[in-house]
Amino acid sequence: MHTFLCVCVVLLACAEAWTPIVVKNVTQLGPQISPDVTRVSRDGGYSVLLDNRIIWLFDDTECLDLSGKQLSFVSNTAAYAKDPNKNLCMLQDFGVEAVGREKKSGETDYAILADKTVGTGGWIDFSDDELYFNKERKGQERVAIWPGTSPTPYSLSKALLFAPLVYVDSKPQNPSKQYQARGMTLIGVSTSSNGPVAKRQGDLIIWGTEVAYGGFSSLLGYTSTANPQDLDKRDIYLFGITGAGLQLARARAEVLTDFSKYRFWDPVRLEFINTPPRLDEKDYRKIYLPGSFTYGSIYFSPYFNTFIMVYFNKFVDSTFRIRYLDLNNPVGDDPFWPKRGKHGQGIAPEDIEALVKYAWSPEQELYRSPPGKGGFNYAGMAHPEYFNRQYFAPSLYPKGTPASQRRNPWYGSKTVSEKEAGGDGKHLLLSWTSQLRGGVNSGIYQVQLAKAEFDTIPDNPDGSFPSAAASSSMPTVSFALNASSLTITMTAPSTSPVSTAGTALTSTGSAERNAQQPWELESWLLLEWWGLWFGLLLLPIMCVWGYTTV
Numbered sequence: 001m002h003t004f005l006c007v008c009v010v011l012l013a014c015a016e017a018w019t020p021i022v023v024k025n026v027t028q029l030g031p032q033i034s035p036d037v038t039r040v041s042r043d044g045g046y047s048v049l050l051d052n053r054i055i056w057l058f059d060d061t062e063c064l065d066l067s068g069k070q071l072s073f074v075s076n077t078a079a080y081a082k083d084p085n086k087n088l089c090m091l092q093d094f095g096v097e098a099v100g101r102e103k104k105s106g107e108t109d110y111a112i113l114a115d116k117t118v119g120t121g122g123w124i125d126f127s128d129d130e131l132y133f134n135k136e137r138k139g140q141e142r143v144a145i146w147p148g149t150s151p152t153p154y155s156l157s158k159a160l161l162f163a164p165l166v167y168v169d170s171k172p173q174n175p176s177k178q179y180q181a182r183g184m185t186l187i188g189v190s191t192s193s194n195g196p197v198a199k200r201q202g203d204l205i206i207w208g209t210e211v212a213y214g215g216f217s218s219l220l221g222y223t224s225t226a227n228p229q230d231l232d233k234r235d236i237y238l239f240g241i242t243g244a245g246l247q248l249a250r251a252r253a254e255v256l257t258d259f260s261k262y263r264f265w266d267p268v269r270l271e272f273i274n275t276p277p278r279l280d281e282k283d284y285r286k287i288y289l290p291g292s293f294t295y296g297s298i299y300f301s302p303y304f305n306t307f308i309m310v311y312f313n314k315f316v317d318s319t320f321r322i323r324y325l326d327l328n329n330p331v332g333d334d335p336f337w338p339k340r341g342k343h344g345q346g347i348a349p350e351d352i353e354a355l356v357k358y359a360w361s362p363e364q365e366l367y368r369s370p371p372g373k374g375g376f377n378y379a380g381m382a383h384p385e386y387f388n389r390q391y392f393a394p395s396l397y398p399k400g401t402p403a404s405q406r407r408n409p410w411y412g413s414k415t416v417s418e419k420e421a422g423g424d425g426k427h428l429l430l431s432w433t434s435q436l437r438g439g440v441n442s443g444i445y446q447v448q449l450a451k452a453e454f455d456t457i458p459d460n461p462d463g464s465f466p467s468a469a470a471s472s473s474m475p476t477v478s479f480a481l482n483a484s485s486l487t488i489t490m491t492a493p494s495t496s497p498v499s500t501a502g503t504a505l506t507s508t509g510s511a512e513r514n515a516q517q518p519w520e521l522e523s524w525l526l527l528e529w530w531g532l533w534f535g536l537l538l539l540p541i542m543c544v545w546g547y548t549t550v
Contacts, residue, residue, distance in 0.1 A: 017362065018458070018460050018461060018462065019324075019361060019364060020304055020324065020457045020458070020460070021304070021322060021324060021361075021364060021366075021454065022454065022455040022456075022457075022458060023366060023367065023452055023453070023454060023455065024453045024454060024455040025452075025453050026367045026430075026450055026451065026452045026453070027415075027450060027451045027453075028370070028448075028449075028450045029088055029089060029415070029448075029449040029450055029451060030089055030448065030449065031089065031434070031446045031447065031448050031449075032045070032056070032089050032090075032091055032431075032446070032447045032448075032449065033087075033089050033090050033091060034079070034091050034093050034112075035082075035090065035091075036092070036093050036096045036110060037063055037093055037096060037110050037111060037112055038063065038064070038065055038066065038071065038102075038109045038110050038111065039063065039064040039065065039066060040061065040062070040063050040064070040093075040112065041061075041062045041063075041064060041436075041443070041444045041445050041446070042058040042059065042060060042061035042062065042077065042445060042446075042447065043058065043059050043060060043378075043379055043433040043445040043447070044057060044058040044059035044060075044146065044147060044148070044379055044433065044447070045057075045058060045379060045381060045431040045432070045433060045447035046058075046147050046148070046149055046150040046151070046381060047081075047150055047381075047383045047385065047431075048150055048151040048152075048153060048159045048189060048385070049153070049385035049391055049392075049408060049411075050153065050156070050157050050158065050159055050189070050190060050191050051156065051157045051190075051191045052408070052409060053080050053081070053191050054080065054081035054084055054385060054386075054411065055078055055079070055080060055081075055151075055189065055191065055196045056078065056079050056080070056081060056091060057076070057077075057078050057123075057147040057150075057151070057161075057196075058076060058077045058078070058079075058147070058447070059075065059076060059146040059147060059148070059379075060073070060074075060075055060076075060118075060144070060146070060445075061073070061074055061075075061076065061077040061112060061113075061122070063110075063111035063112055063114070065100070065102060065109045066102055066105075067102075067103075071099050071100070071109055071111035071114060072099070072111040072112060072113055072114040072116070072117075073117065073118045074112070074113050074116055074117070074118055074121065074122035074123070075118055075122045075142075075144035075145055075146060076122040076123050076124050076144075076145055076146060076147055076163075077093070077095075077112055077113065077122060077123050078094075078123045078195065078196040078198065079091040079092055079093045079094065079195075079196070080092040080094075080195070080196065081411075084386065084411040084412060085410075085411060085412065085413045085414055086414050087414070088386070088412055088414075088415055088429065088449060088451075089449055093112055094112075094194065094195030094196070095112050095113040095123075095195070096110050096111070096112055097110065097111060097113075097114045097115065098110055099111045099114045118134075118139075118142060118144075119131075119134030119135060119137075119139065119142055120134070122145065123196070123198050124145045124147075124163065124187060124198045124200065125198070125200060126143065126145070127200070127203055129203075130143045130165075139170065140169070140170060140171065141167060141168065141169050141170070142167075142168050142170075143165060143166070143167060143168075143182065144165075144166045144167075144168050145163055145164070145165055145166075145185065146163060146164055146166060147161060147163050147187075148162075148163055148164050148215055148295075149161070149162070149214070149215060149216060149217055149218075149295070149296075149297075149381075150217070150297060150381065150383070151187075151189045152218045152219065152220055152236070153220075153392060153396060154220055154234075154253065154396070155396055156392060156396055156397065157190060157191065158188065158189070158190050159188075159189040159190070160186060160187065160188060160189065160201075160218075160236075160256070161186070161187040161188075161189055161214075162184045162185075162186060162187075162205070162206075162212075162213065162214025162215060162218060162238065163184065163185055163186075163187050163215075164181060164182075164183075164184055164185075164212055164215055165181070165182040165183055165184070165185055165204065165208075166179055166180065166181055166182060167179070167180040167181075167182055180208070181208035181212060182204070182207075182208045183204040183205070183206050183207045183208040183210075183212075184204070184205050184206040184212055184213065184214060184215060185200060185201075185202070185203060185204060185205060186200075186201040186202065186205045186256065186257060187199065187200060187201065188200075188201055201257055202257055205256075205257055205259060206259055207259075209279065210259070210276055210279060211240035211241075211242055211247045211249070211276065211277065211279055212240045212241060213238035213239070213240040213247070213249040213262070214238040214239070214240065215239075215240050215241060216239040216240055216241050216246060216293060216295075216296055216298075216311075217239045217296060217297060217298040217309075218236055218237065218238045218239065219236070219237045219298060219299075219300075219307075219352045219355070220234055220235070220236050220237075220253065220350075220352070220393070221234065221235060221237070221349070221350035221351060221352030221353070221393065222234070222235070222350045222351060222352065222353065223235045223252075223353075224353055225336045225337075225342075225353060233252065233253070233254075234252070234253045235250050235251070235252060235253070235352065235353075236250070236251050236252075236253055236256060237249070237250055237352050237355060238250070238251065238262075239288075239298065241293050241294070242279060242280075242281065242287070243280065243282065244281060244282045244283075244284070244287050244290060245284075245287040245288065245289050245290040245291045245292075245293065246287070246288050246289040246291070246293055247264070247265070247277055247281075247287065247288050248264070248265040248288040248289075248355070248356070249262045249263065249264050249265070249276070250262065250263045250264075250265070250272050251263070262276070264276045264277060265288050265356055266286070267285060267286060267287065267288060268285055268286060270331065270332050270356070272356075289360055291313065291363065292313035292314040292315070293311055293312075293313055293314075294311070294312045294313060294314055294378065295311060295312050295378065295379045295380055295381060296309060296310060296311025296312065296380070296381070296382075297309070297310050297311070297381050297382040297383075297384070299382065299384045300348075300349035300393070301324075301384070301425045302349075302388065302390040302423070302424040302425045303423050303424060303425035303426045303454065304324055304425070304454075304457070305346055305347070306324050306325045306326075306327055306347065306354075307324070307325040307354070307355060308322065308323070308324055308325075308382075309322065309323045309324075309360065310322050310366060310380070310381070310382035310428070310430070311380065312377075312378060312379070312380035312432075313363075316375075316376040316378075317368065317376065318368060318369045318370070318371045318376050318377035318378075318380075318432070319365055319366075319367070319368045319369070319380075320365070320366040320367045320368075320369065320380050320430060320432075321363050321364065321365060321366060322363075322364050322365075322366040323360045323361045323362070323363055323364070324360070324361045325354060325355065325358050325359075325360055325361075326358055326359055326360065326361045327339065327340050327341045327346070327347065327354070327358055328340060328460075328462065329358055329359040329361075330357060330358055330359075331356070331357060331358060331359055332357070334357055336357075337353075337354065337357035337358070341354070342354065348393075348394070349390075349393040349394065350393050350394070350395055366430075366452065367430065367450065367452055369430075369432050369434075369448070369450065371434065371435070372434035372435045372436050372446070373435070373436060373437065374434075374435030374436055374437045374438030374443060374444065375435045375438040376435070377432040377433060377434050377435070377448075378432065378433050379431075379432055379433040379447075380430065380431070380432045381430070381431050381432070382428055382429070382430060383428075383429040383430070383431060384425065384428065384429075385408070385411060386411045386412045386427075386428075386429040387410070387411070387412050387415075387416055387421055387424070387425070387426070387427035387428065387429065387451075388410075388424045388425045389407040389408055389409070389410055389418070389424050390407065390408075390424045390425070391408050392406070392408055394406045412427075412429065412451075415451060416451070416453075426453065426454050427451055427452065427453050427454075428451070428452045428453075428454070429449060429450075429451055430449065430450045430451070430452055431447055431448065431449050431450075432447070432448055433445050433446070433447055433448075434446050434447075434448045
């Protein structure tokens, strides 16, 4: 009898793998509010903390009067969180102008960047050739710049953003050609008293014929452990979406504008190589992380002490997915990176090399957001600067700053106080774009917020999960880049006329460009199904064996 019970318990335990991520609850917080504007429709919703201000970035932004008449329309805008401790949803917009009066009430209408049009600019400026292209096409086609993801801080006051340049055809003969990628441009992001500041770093950094590296997410950290002499320098890991999953590139911060200096992860050879993968690569063995992705965030969680990935995939089901970097599942046999992290002692936020030394966990469902009346949600993002005083990597603080002071302010105190939170990163702010009204060129969009709370990390039967003490003991090194300016070498590649079309867009944009059905099951899901069926077939045999041996 004891053998029978033991076998059954083991088989049932094996049917579902252990995970540290357990969602305790999710609280809807409501839509973002722009009190200085009459009415606004915009999508996206990305964020970064700089100079103790939270910047929110948006894609296409349309301001309307109360009757629905368009007042302004640009391809990107930015705002500050007005008071992130009192009201997480409230925004402070800039470039707001009076543009007329309501016919019935006589009240003044206000719009964002009403002095610009979708063809002449936005928060991020167009180049001269982009302006010329938009002028010549007269609205039939346009170049758009969509932020597409959250910026990556490289100091306490500066961040960088890889944003897609996209051709938009409002009335394409072929619907699949409505959005086409021209490539990726690099934006420097900072703050000022007059609002968030965006500065283009050249024109195209990555052409549209390549993977849109940085379009999904990017992280900054230590260089390879194989080069200890470069410990004072920094690498940037850039994640890009393809039809088969995520691909990964690495670049030194000082040569970020020179794509010829990038190196690309080869999952077969387990090393970075000089040759970029094909954009249409579908061989799972040559994909950094096979699967389905549209929007997402990758960040270091001080609660789980590992990297976390939160994202939407191509299923139009409005659902947040989540994975964690499994430090108990090393890839290869590198002695620097055994089980449980670097030297077996966990990892620090700067240890981005861990992203190629350990496997990502299987996909879990985090939260199914309620869709709006116009259809499915999209642009699902995580915002780890809220409910977390360890948003910045320790090495981004000035040299000589005591470890106890390498902390940013707590944001979101009225929603969850620091005292009641249960630790940095135990709560996570989520955002998504809700369609209030669907339709090509006529949709109304709104960014919605919710707060997820993670439960206590359950015991791992196969070994302890890396602890906070382990990761906090890692050394910190001051960042070599000059914090007063974006000291990235300006060696942008040569440019060609804007009219040269790129390849099909695979990463960012509005609802229509995200309405894609799933293209195939992920490999891990197939493996889990095979494992489950094997267990079910084996269970009766083991039960009979257990019964006969009692």
